[in-house]
Amino acid sequence: xxxxxxxxxxxxxxxxxxxxxxxxxxxxxxxxxxxxxxxxxxxxxxxxxxxxxxxxxxxxxxxxxxxxxxxxxxxxxxxxxxxxxxxxxxxxxxxxxxxxxxxxxxxxxxxxxxxxx
Numbered sequence: 001x002x003x004x005x006x007x008x009x010x011x012x013x014x015x016x017x018x019x020x021x022x023x024x025x026x027x028x029x030x031x032x033x034x035x036x037x038x039x040x041x042x043x044x045x046x047x048x049x050x051x052x053x054x055x056x057x058x059x060x061x062x063x064x065x066x067x068x069x070x071x072x073x074x075x076x077x078x079x080x081x082x083x084x085x086x087x088x089x090x091x092x093x094x095x096x097x098x099x100x101x102x103x104x105x106x107x108x109x110x111x112x113x114x115x116x117x
Contacts, residue, residue, distance in 0.1 A: 001094070008036055010035050011113050015089050021040035021041060024039055024041070024042055027041040027045050027046060028052075029050040030050075031052075031053040032055045032063060033055040038086075041063070041064045043065065043068045044065065047071070048075050049078070052078070053079075054081045054086070054103065057108055058104060060105050060107075061103065062105075062106040064100060064101070067094060067099050072096055072098075076094065078093050078094075079093070079094065079101070084110060086112075087110070087111060087112055088109070096116075096117040102114035
């Protein structure tokens with residue numbers, strides 16, 4: 001038996017209402033997808049600098065990381081891929097208070113496809 005998160009749809013997907021995604025709030029370093037369902041959004045409520053590790057590279061995968069504490073300029077959020085690169089580098093640093101970044105994987109590497117800085 002598959003769950004809604006395990007089904008793939010090809011073509012146009014219409015959503016008549018809201019879209020539910022897995023959201024977690026973290027106060028320490030975290031590896032995405034270490035829970036029972038894949039993470040989409042990670043709210044970082046940090047009081048020290050920490051590393052958020054992206055899941056293994058999967059083509060089309062999208063994740064969002066957001067500073068909800070408003071102190072990323074002081075306590076940077078360093079995003080590290082489990083494999084590949086982020087924007088061509090080994091890490092990506094979110095250092096804007098209340099900033100967020102959307103990352104999309106091309107199957108090998110992660111790319112910034114949206115941000116609020």
